[in-house]
Amino acid sequence: MVLEKERTYQVIGTRPVRPDGVDKVTGRAQYGADIRLPGMLFGKVLRSPHAHARVRRIDTSKALAHPDVRAVVTSADLPEPEDRVQELGEGAANLRELSSNVLAREKVLYRGHAVAAVAATNAHAAQEALALIEVEYEPLPAVLDVRDAMREDAPLLHENLRGKTPEGPRAAPSNIAAHTCFNFGDLEQGFAEADVVVEREFRTKMVHQGYIEPHASTALWNADGQLTVWTCTQGSFPVREQLAQVLGHPISRIKVVPTEIGGGFGGKIPVYLEPLAALLSRATGKPVKMQMDRAEVFEATGPTSGTWSKVKLGAKNDGTLVACEATLAYEAGAYPGSPVTAGAMTMIAPYRLEHVRIDAYDVVVNKPKVSAYRAPGAPAAAFAMEQVVDELAERLGIDPLRFRLENAAHEGSRTPWGAPHPRIGHEECLEAALSSAHYNAPLEGANRGRGVASGYWFNAGLRSSVTVTVMPDGTVSLIEGSTDIGGTRASLAMQLAETLGIAYEDVKPTVVDTDSVGYNDVTGGSRVTYGSGMAVYEAGRKLIDEIRTRLSKHWQRPVEEIAHADGRFRTADGQHDEPFKEVCRQLMTRGEGISASASVNARGGAGAFAVHIVDVEVDPETGKTTVLRYTAVQDAGKAVHPSYVEGQMQGGVVQGIGWALNEEYYYGDSGRMANASFLDYRMPTALDVPMIETIIVEVPSPTHPYGVRGVGEVPIVPPLAAIANAVYRATGVRQTELPMSPRRILETTLGVE
């Protein structure tokens, strides 16, 4: 697509109020749990108390005898699924594994694994009835840590899992689901050229997206076989596909209605409750609503991987990076599919490196199956890589930002996946960081340190469809299918207004169900403002052409003589010159309606870079780390709504601060997460963080008509490493494990046990 270069914008770059805003500040917006249908039943899930066990027998008779219970379902109510992989937009799922995760079959593989579901006339009765279901388990040894799971003598989760390797499937079953190798250049030669080499090992713990809205789904299975599901999801179309496969029901008989969604960050892509609510509705003939509690969200949805990594990086005395050797091992949870290959690619994407070998291992453990989490795989890999880069810079006596700048990837540099980088903004972000007020302000005081780090995320494109329709008053309706999590109704309406040359207020965006618009992939991969924006642009251009064709009859001029510019339709001789709205109002009084649709499969967005600067103070008595100042620099390509871009940057930073300093799935030996509540899984509060300063860099993406790049994910990539680098500068001790909790800081800096 041709880039509209060097142009000025009327709407893009402004900061209007979002169309869904009033509903959200008055409490009227309908989220997943807000759905109510007449005659509705309430469902609850019985979950495994064991991290690993064989299911010998399930007896539901006593639960069914409860006076308020209307149905109980188990995996026996699901069809035997196919053993094949389904692409879900951001990641793929094996359908057999997806089905077994929805309701366990012969084995439970983590504490919280769903075993049965109950529908009753009220939620309290459904909860009581769970205790009446008898399940006979044969507990098995569990394995919870990625490196333990890789041992040859580790308990096996899947007796038939013969992992993929570059040489083909493994001879023997193991917990290693896949071994992928990224290999280019000549590693031996590379390290021979290096004057300085740093090698370190790193560990991070499983963490959760922490969206505030628990999963909630309501299903109505009609007697005619029509299934309707209301659910808070990042992707109504992928939910429809998963339901069709898991239930063995024709996809055309399923309608998914996306409600407002209270956060997702990648965690609301797989189905959990949706198929259960559907089965219970089929069994009872009534609508069934299901809602998780917070402990279920922690224990039974899809957090992101705990990881182990080893990184060896070499540079010449002149500051040139020459070689990188790394091993990454990521926990997939109970079924294969960790984001380890994304970690491997994103950790080296910011740099020009000639000699690289990265071995990436995807490993199953007895914990919940991971889902996507904001730039999946990248933050943990950057935690390792960006600390090693920092250490090399220090050894060479080079400023850490300048060291990165000297080695930064730019247009034409080789990506880890072979192709050259398109136009990217890593250098521009580093330069902006170098000249920022923050970086040039002195940091004084004891126990204080400043850290920096870079981060990269691919940014997805994927499939989007929209329909635009002229209203009788000349305004425009925009029908879209992308769940709006952080302001995409606004960012898409702004792009349509820009394309048509009309006011933002004259575009009314609506997110509709799967029957009412063409296919849309998930709201994920930082793709909606980019990819759905391209669909909006294309539909807008089609609408303009449709109007020109209609004006050609009306004005009795060849269509070529009718131009659209600056929101006006005009003829070259100046005889006709009218604004969009007026033209449309006139056309709408005669002839048929005016509408246009577009479906695009946008190729991957040119990647996004972020560079972060953070000042911390470490309390030597308590080990507590306080973030004093934080600046996030990011290439947005073109910031459609700068406030919402800043919001993504600030939110990603604070999520990263939580990951760096506090958050972890804390397990005892039993395989029970010991901190499955918001009290004990401590996410940052307003009191824990300062204002987050933002610097938006705009290096237009060559693949989007307005130069847009996705902005949602990359801001969580640098914080882990940036804070670790700052803590090192404050204390003189490298932090190689997350979270950098007060306890860990004391252990590592003072040797306190």
Place this chain on the structure above:
Amino acid sequence: MTKAHLRFELNGEPTELLCEPRQSLLEVLRDELGLTGTKEGCNNGNCGACNVLFNGALVNACCVLAVEADGGSVTTVEGIAEGERLHPLQRAFLEEAALQCGICTPGFIVAAKALLDSEPDADEARVRHWLAGNLCRCTGYDKIVRAVLAAEAEMR
């Protein structure tokens, strides 16, 4: 289960209903009265998404039994605006882009109202301290704190 008779003032209107003694105020507001603006994020008092004003004090509705509200007054997010005129906090949240997904927004607005009603000169540190009972996972709090301070300036 025998139901309890409950009478209280809700957003300025007298309200009367029967509820189970085990139902929380949050459940009764959402499930019995259909006021779903008050959100459930954790159901154990740790996220603030269900903040309401109970007899003028800020509470987590999930931690109050509905029967405790008998004879009292409750204000929810639905009762913050004056008719169709938004409260300055609601306007500030929109203009300062202080929400993304919006699920925590009702709790933040109710909590911030409780603060500004009693401390019209709260500074940034006080606002952050007061709002530490409300979790937001999207915004990083920056724009929320700015919105509260902007509303405070307007109300002064």
